[in-house]
Amino acid sequence: MALEARYNRISRRSWLAAGLVIPLFRARAEQNLEVVFDGDNLRPVLPGLHFLTGKPLDRLKDARTVVFVSQLTLFEEDHVTAFRRKPQRFYVSYAIWEKTFKVTIPGATPESRLWPTAEQAENWCLENLAISALGMPADKPYWLRLDLRTADPKDLSRVWSDTGFSVSGLIEIFSRKTDPKELHWTLERHFRLMDLRRTLARGDRNG
Numbered sequence: 001m002a003l004e005a006r007y008n009r010i011s012r013r014s015w016l017a018a019g020l021v022i023p024l025f026r027a028r029a030e031q032n033l034e035v036v037f038d039g040d041n042l043r044p045v046l047p048g049l050h051f052l053t054g055k056p057l058d059r060l061k062d063a064r065t066v067v068f069v070s071q072l073t074l075f076e077e078d079h080v081t082a083f084r085r086k087p088q089r090f091y092v093s094y095a096i097w098e099k100t101f102k103v104t105i106p107g108a109t110p111e112s113r114l115w116p117t118a119e120q121a122e123n124w125c126l127e128n129l130a131i132s133a134l135g136m137p138a139d140k141p142y143w144l145r146l147d148l149r150t151a152d153p154k155d156l157s158r159v160w161s162d163t164g165f166s167v168s169g170l171i172e173i174f175s176r177k178t179d180p181k182e183l184h185w186t187l188e189r190h191f192r193l194m195d196l197r198r199t200l201a202r203g204d205r206n207g
Contacts, residue, residue: 033187035144037196041130044072044146044187049126051183052092052101052118056150060094060101067091069151072131075143086131089151092121138194149184 034045056066067089074084091104095114101121104112105128115121129146136142 033144033146033189035189035191035196036199037133037193038130038199040132040134042072042074042133042144042196043130043199044126044144044189046126046146046187049148049185050119050122051148051185052122054183056092056183057118060092061096063094063096065091065093067151068125069149070125070129071145071147072129073145073147074131074136075145077141077143079143084131086129088129090125090128133193136193139192141190141192143188143190145186145188147184147186 036043059066070088072086073082093102101115103121
């Protein structure tokens with residue numbers, strides 16, 4: 001709740017500045033970003049996106065933890081004014097003998113899951129990405145942007161704290177030049193709520 005309160009206090013000017021500063025990188029592979037309306041939230045759907053591969057996978061199999069940072073951003077129709085953001089981070093490790101991937105989502109109540117395949121671990125990460133759609137008119141056009149990249153664990157201490165997260169820290173991470181061997185995606189979709197496919201909320205599906 002502390003993070004949510006800090007998030008809500010960030011000014012519109014800060015969001016606008018962030019939208020102007022973060023550059024748009026091309027995805028490393030052609031991907032189609034779909035958006036579904038899940039209860040009161042918007043969720044990205046990327047069945048063809050695989051990020052536990054290449055250099056990150058090599059690190060995992062060397063018994064090193066890999067951190068992925070994501071950010072969902074909602075823009076006004078002008079594609080410049082960012083009015084809502086939702087960052088997330090995932091810690092991924094690999095148990096060599098058991099051959100399982102462990103994904104941890106930190107927070108007030110951290111959640112961890114074990115998965116036998118990289119694809120299942122990836123899917124669970126993506127299923128935990130969502131941004132609120134409350135207050136958005138159904139007939140108004142918007143843009144949804146998904147940023148996803150690996151991050152140095154040392155950088156995260158400058159972004160997340162017990163009281164919230166730093167907008168400038170997020171901007172610095174996502175605007176940093178990416179090593180060609182690293183993974184970094186930026187994907188976008190233009191939409192209206194009235195045109196989106198509706199799905200049940202996660203709680204309704206599980207209940």
